[in-house]
Amino acid sequence: MTDPRLSLHRYLEEARDLAGQLPTNYHYRNIYDFVLREGRFFEPQPRPDLIMLRHIGECFRNAFLTMMKTGLQYVEGYAAVGSKHPVLHAWNVDSDGSVIDSTWEPVGSAYFGIIFPLSIVRRAKTSVLNDWESVWRVLRESWA
Numbered sequence: 453m454t455d456p457r458l459s460l461h462r463y464l465e466e467a468r469d470l471a472g473q474l475p476t477n478y479h480y481r482n483i484y485d486f487v488l489r490e491g492r493f494f495e496p497q498p499r500p501d502l503i504m505l506r507h508i509g510e511c512f513r514n515a516f517l518t519m520m521k522t523g524l525q526y527v528e529g530y531a532a533v534g535s536k537h538p539v540l541h542a543w544n545v546d547s548d549g550s551v552i553d554s555t556w557e558p559v560g561s562a563y564f565g566i567i568f569p570l571s572i573v574r575r576a577k578t579s580v581l582n583d584w585e586s587v588w589r590v591l592r593e594s595w596a
Contacts, residue, residue, distance in 0.1 A: 456532055456562035457493055463538045464488050464530060464564065480591040483540075483581050487566065490595040491529050494543075494563040497550045504554060511555040512579050515542035518554045519570070526573050528581045529565015531556075538562070540582060566595070 468484035480486040499505065503522070506514035512528070519526045524544035531541040533556065543563060544552040553559045568580050572590065576583045580590060 456534070457564075459535070460530060460532050460538050460562040460564050461488075463532075474588065474591060478588070478591050479594050483588070483591070486591050486595070487529050487564065487581065491564050491566045494527065494545055494565065495548075495550045496553075496559045496561065496563060499553060499557065499559060503552055505557055506554045508555060511542040512576075514554045515544050516573060518544050518552065519573070524552055525567045526570070527551075527563075527565045527567050528579060529563065531560040531563045531565075533558075533560045538564075540579065541565075542579070 464484050464487060468482060468488060471482040471484055473481050480489065503518060506517065515526050518524055522544070524546060526542065527545055528540070528542045530538040531543065532538040541560070544554065545567065546552055551559060551563050572580055575586070575589070577585045583589060
């Protein structure tokens, strides 16, 4: 069996190379480039009983609501379940950097993303990473 982390990272590299290039006034080539350069892996763990399982297909909203209710950090990036293709996803992390996923049951096998502060999450219409309505604001300048 293939390592889920390795598969996820390869997927992001291939997607970055195949996806279109944003205009030259952007710091990052595309969403995948941003995630690869600024993201990191997070450790999956079973959802704690105190964290409510929310609606499937609403991960961005679920992670936002969980952040507001619990104070856990908000993360967006790509995650995969088993050998399925990775998908754009949102989850929360605790102070140890462990995944708290209020959308998927069972949890995913690999998570790679970026922690976003509340000020940035609030500005996005849905997804911080795929916020096309703001013309991908987070991709314009260096994140560091």
